[in-house]
Amino acid sequence: MTIKRLIRDVRLLGSGFKREEIETYSLNHDDIFPHAHQFLSHVVNKSIVRPKINAFRQSCLLEDKLALSALLFSANISCPRIWGYFHPIYGYSCFGSELKCARDLKELILKASMDRVVLKPRGGRLGRNIYVIDRLLEGERGECYRVNGTEVDLVEFIESLTITPYGDYTDAYDGWIVQEYVQQEESLSELNPSSLNTIRVITFRGHNDEIFIVGAALRVGRLGSYIDNMDKGGVAVSIDSHSGQCGVGKFKAQYGSEVLTSHPDSGILFSGLSVPEWAEVCRICVRAASLVPTVRSIGWDVGCTPSGPTIIEANSEWGLISIQRHIGTGLLSGVYGEELRRLGICLPEALDTFPVALLKYIFHKLHAVVVR
Numbered sequence: 394m395t396i397k398r399l400i401r402d403v404r405l406l407g408s409g410f411k412r413e414e415i416e417t418y419s420l421n422h423d424d425i426f427p428h429a430h431q432f433l434s435h436v437v438n439k440s441i442v443r444p445k446i447n448a449f450r451q452s453c454l455l456e457d458k459l460a461l462s463a464l465l466f467s468a469n470i471s472c473p474r475i476w477g478y479f480h481p482i483y484g485y486s487c488f489g490s491e492l493k494c495a496r497d498l499k500e501l502i503l504k505a506s507m508d509r510v511v512l513k514p515r516g517g518r519l520g521r522n523i524y525v526i527d528r529l530l531e532g533e534r535g536e537c538y539r540v541n542g543t544e545v546d547l548v549e550f551i552e553s554l555t556i557t558p559y560g561d562y563t564d565a566y567d568g569w570i571v572q573e574y575v576q577q578e579e580s581l582s583e584l585n586p587s588s589l590n591t592i593r594v595i596t597f598r599g600h601n602d603e604i605f606i607v608g609a610a611l612r613v614g615r616l617g618s619y620i621d622n623m624d625k626g627g628v629a630v631s632i633d634s635h636s637g638q639c640g641v642g643k644f645k646a647q648y649g650s651e652v653l654t655s656h657p658d659s660g661i662l663f664s665g666l667s668v669p670e671w672a673e674v675c676r677i678c679v680r681a682a683s684l685v686p687t688v689r690s691i692g693w694d695v696g697c698t699p700s701g702p703t704i705i706e707a708n709s710e711w712g713l714i715s716i717q718r719h720i721g722t723g724l725l726s727g728v729y730g731e732e733l734r735r736l737g738i739c740l741p742e743a744l745d746t747f748p749v750a751l752l753k754y755i756f757h758k759l760h761a762v763v764v765r
């Protein structure tokens with residue numbers, strides 16, 4: 394490593410960027426380093442920006458997938474149907490019956506006449522514990538169930554759920570939702586048929602109360618995966634927020650750093666693709682954002698179906714990487730930074746100097762050792 398690179402690394406790390414951010418945004422490169430301070434770091438976002446722009450109380454409405462669904466339904470905004478709330482003590486189905494055990498779930502699947510449903514944690518995130526459940530009828534064997542493609546004994550599967558995953562979501566959002574499986578529009582299915590490939594759209598309510606789109610990315614899963622999340626290996630493809638045209642794709646740093654011009658499994662080129670009904674995707678996200686005005690900055694996951702876009706979920710703590718990695722000069726260089734400043738948020742105007750950054754870096758390292 395050259396001295397120049399070392400000094401840059403210290404200045405970036407001391408200023409709050411993590412190694413993953415330095416690599417993902419290529420902050421150490423000659424052409425990016427001079428405006429590295431215009432990238433919003435995870436640390437600044439979490440400690441300075443988010444607490445000021447997103448009210449905790451309304452954020453809960455987004456985190457709770459059951460509450461969000463009810464909210465969207467109340468405004469006639471399309472979202473997947475909820476068949477029920479699965480919980481060993483309080484579970485209920487939309488038909489008014491109990492939904493507390495595997496037998497209840499089997500009955501619900503039959504009653505809903507659905508061969509495929511999605512079971513996911515009521516307060517889940519990062520693509521964790523998303524289960525696509527298929528009911529199959531196989532000749533003499535009769536009915537059997539697959540979860541994410543693997544045949545299971547549904548009773549055993551459900552019993553295993555009640556112990557471990559609840560532990561991840563103890564304090565606020567117990568239980569699971571049973572949701573309609575969303576069938577996607579053909580061009581997105583061709584990209585990767587096993588996952589619902591969603592559009593991540595970022596909305597922002599500016600200082601003058603206008604809600605606008607900050608950026609967007611198409612997330613595409615890998616062959617055989619039922620989800621598209623970058624944290625589980627999915628690709629995020631840039632989207633031009635004016636036209637809805639796709640550009641290039643990238644993985645999260647831990648899955649590889651190359652720029653992708655086509656999907657690694659289907660080989661379909663990203664350029665030339667455009668988001669189906671892009672104007673409608675933007676319209677429903679802006680409308681949905683107006684239902685929670687005290688959460689200024691929201692990341693929406695939107696599925697595109699043959700009959701139009703549908704909101705899968707929303708995040709007040711949306712991941713910066715999938716959006717910012719495609720903005721070569723950083724989120725703070727554009728209208729997002731301008732709006733944050735107008736709202737009175739004090740953003741870094743430059744990276745820390747080398748001595749200051751070095752001291753901060755050493756302090757953080759020592760602090761981490763002491764805390765451990």
Ligand SMILES: Nc1ncnc2c1ncn2[C@@H]1O[C@H](COP(=O)(O)OP(=O)(O)O)[C@@H](O)[C@H]1O
Nearest residue numbers: 511517518519520521573574575589620621706
């Ligand atoms: N109802 C659904 N139908 C089909 N696929 C779904 C459905 N819900 C979620 N998925 C897939 O799982 C991914 C993660 O689901 P999501 O509800 O966004 O949970 P998380 O909060 O963990 O990101 C989605 O981006 C999509 O690929």
Ligand SMILES: [Mg+2]
Nearest residue numbers: 519520694706
């Ligand atoms: Mg999501």
